[in-house]
Amino acid sequence: MSFVDPLIWGKLAEIIALNIVLSGDNAVVIALACRALAPAQRAKGIALGAGVAVVLRVVFTVLIASLLNAPFLHIVGALLLVWIAVKLIIEDGESDEDSITASSKLWKAVQTVAIADIVMSLDNVLAIAAVAKDSIPLLIAGLVISIPLIVLGASLITSLLTRFPVLVWAGAALLGWVAGEMFDSDPWLITRFGADMLHRLEYPAAALGALLVLALGYWLKPRRPDPAL
Template sequence: MDYASAPFWIAVLQIVWIDILLSGDNAVVIAMACRSLPERQRRIGILLGAGTAVVLRIAFALVVSTLLGVPFLRILGGVLLLWIAVKLVTGEDEEAHDLDPSQTLWRAVRTIAIADAVMSLDNVVAIAAASKGHPELFVIGLLLSIPLIVTGASLITALIQRFPAVIWAGAGLLGWIAGEMIVTDPLIASRVAAFPTLAHYGAAAAGAILVVLLGTVLARRRTHGAAAAGTAG
């Protein structure tokens, strides 16, 4: 392919645009995982998280067709994403005040990597299709998208700092994505083929509601536990 030709750059822009549209969920995860870090480490965490998202998408692009067709894989991924969403909304990692900053940073990056690995299965499908069999287009488009993902995560982090309720909206979004992932597993999709739209939105809504309910219950339990410990102390 001629790298100086107009079709090449048009294709790159198409891939970047697709990636922007599909990177909102990744930006939410990155922002939520990094929200409790000190400001300097927050920037590092966002950069590492965005880079992790892109690297994982490139890796999954090589085997995505096979992975997406494996029964139970989407179900497993959806359940894992539900767990991550609840963990993020309850601020479990924020309890680790005795950890040194580097440990806290790498825990955030680890959480981002796990969530990105789950969500990248879906995201790479559209991007791989847009690359039209040219792997260099896929890689270039994703690399160019890094600053865009970083910007999105930074904006969401700023919103979280100013409006903590945004955390719940982000958790609900991850629950929605998890529900969509579970219902599109080949094992389940074949059983709801008669009413695909209802099943799709029903499962997505159920995932969002489940995350918010579990997060509320666990957050209240933590609050009561902390209050009881304070009284006992």
């Protein structure tokens, strides 16, 4: 691979642009997971979360693209993503600084980002791999360059979540929407019901995923006792 070749630069720009588009949901997850961290830990958590997201994107694109056609993989991934979204709602507003150190909270946030990115990368890796073809250095270069852009997006979303807590629910609903789309695209379901039918159900499935997350989050979220009582 020669970086003098203008075609290489075109491919590199394409990978960067594609990763920015595909990482919008990653930025939401990073922001949701890091919003409760202390200000001193928040920037570190966002940077680590973005780094984990990009590294996992590389690993999945290079090694696991062949698994994307495995039956039930998208179904399992969708259920896991719903669980993550509901968990983020349940933990919103909880304060456990007395029982958890800042360091452990930081790594807990990064762990949440890692699990969510593994799930959400399932559909993204094919698009990026298709651009990079067999050029692993080109793939890695494009994704690494994207890290600051993901960090910027996550930082902006985190500041919005801090000012407007209701956006936590909106972010969780977005993850539910992605889960619904992922569930609807499972190869086993496509084989059983046909691609045309599942394509027509794509938006209803996504909407159902978002509603499921909101309903479970509302039902399972601990109620704060009324101080007047």
